[in-house]
Amino acid sequence: MSNEVSKFSVQELDLYYSNFQALKKINMEIQEKEITAFIGPSGCGKSTFLKTINRMNDLVEGVKVDGKIYLDGVDIYKDIDVIKLRSRVGMVFQQPNPFPMSIYDNVAYGPRIHGIKKKSVLDEIVEKSLRQAAIWDEVKDKLKKSARAVSGGQQQRICIARTLAVEPEVILMDEPTSALDPISTLKIEDLAVELKEQYTIIIVTHNMQQASRISDKTAFFLTGEVIEYGKTEQIFNTPKNKKTEDYITGRFG
């Protein structure tokens, strides 16, 4: 209970894909500088909810959102420009998806589109971001090489560096390790734990061990609803809801 500052406050959030209701009455407080994990079976709405937080769902046809999400007390669907929101709330995707350009250009992409042109400044940002993403030592000699020519785990860390380069406050991770081998997965997990010193991290994962290893809070989603949300230890050791217990003990999902 050290620093219980609410970064996101979600109130009565409903989301519809055309006629299908994908999220039902979500209420959630997400704390600053913590890792919050979303778990649940496929199609339960956890990724949808994650994408709602930085309005990536705007890109999908026929999406309708009711309810409120506040970032530091400001309504993200009303009072923040979506471009500004996405530079404050960065995202790391399921598949490592560096752009087909050099490692340097990948990391410098964000700063460049926000108007930074000076090479010395860019150099600094690229190095800092790659160091933060714990990949600097592995790629410092091949910054001009294609970012798609390195291993999947390295690509994913380059993507994290790319996200960090924009200096976001929040990092959303959508199953960031599902396409990676166990060693790369551990590296990404360690990285997430390190990053929470400075950033608020929200991670969607299918891997319950992962959630229990790294997260502070866990939310269990089922058919578009939050069944249970609380401290990770409590969710995994003493779940209050029968469905949560069934899912965690592997009885379904």
Add this chain to the structure above:
Amino acid sequence: MNSRKLKDSILQGLIYFSAAFTIFILTVIIGFILYKGVPGINLHFLTRQWEEKTTFVRVDKVAEPKDSDKEGYVSSLDITLKKDKEGNLYISKIGSDSSLDSAVDMLGQSFKVKSDDKLSKVDSNDLSELSVADAVKMINQSQDNMRLKITRPGGGIVPMLVSTIYIILLSLVIAAPIGILSAIYLNEYAKPGKILNAIRFAIQNLAGIPSIIYGLFGMLIFVQYFGMGYSILAGALTLSIILLPTIISTTEEALKAIPQTYRESSLGLGATKLQTNYKIILPNALPGILVAIILSIGRIVGESAALMLTAGTVAQIPTAITGNEAGAATLTIKLYMLMKEEGDIATACSIAIILLALIIVLNITSKVITRRFLKKQGI
């Protein structure tokens, strides 16, 4: 058992026969064109104007004539004359001190006489019946500031080559930006639905309309209504309309092949849609766009019906983009005119070889680009 075997053999025979037949036809056509056309292809064919052009020029004699006993050397002009196979006298060499460099035409404009130009008259004396030695004598005896009848030989395809290139460039300058931007609109901005489907359907149908109908439209609208005359601009505008569907659909294919995650990550980093299109989408679609452009060039090179009705059939190098000076026959049109109006099969086949070579080069280029692109995707 036996009947099944028989059936198999017959079917297999049919398959082999069909394949062999196709190859046979192709070989016969190409063989015929090569057989008829190759003898006509030489340096002159590739570098000369189409029409012979006669000019009268005035030249002074050389101040200090050099003596030389070389056959055909005209000391008063420092040039060498020869006779060609048909018995025409022509200038085979122009010496470095030659006064022909300062020749002027009847209007007083300077006229550059080149080697290979035919010479048939000095003042009022006809040279065509004389031997080389007599002709040399006749010129040396002429007055100072003599008048020469110079004929620049024709028979080359330079005007058609130049016209083809002009029309290619002009059409692409018009069609490529519009086509690429339309494809980006359709793929990146337009909301999926009935209207978009209708637009796509219209584009697909535009691609199937016979080009002579576009030619008719171009003639009525560009040539007549806008008063462009038979001109490369009217031709290029008509071709642009013909090219648009191909450029749009090929570019759209390239855009569709770009993983959605690129768009998502770019937008996720706070890029605007325009920045994403400009920095991520366009560079990745570039190989596809290049293929679209190469296919378009092939289409232009092969087009005849539409161009005949809009760009005309004159074998000249256009010096304007509209009006009389802008009429131009491309290689394909000239081929048609040669067959239809002159029955000159040999020259038509020579042009056909040039066209075939162009198309082959374009196809290979587009294959190479596509392969590079696939390789890049595969990383």
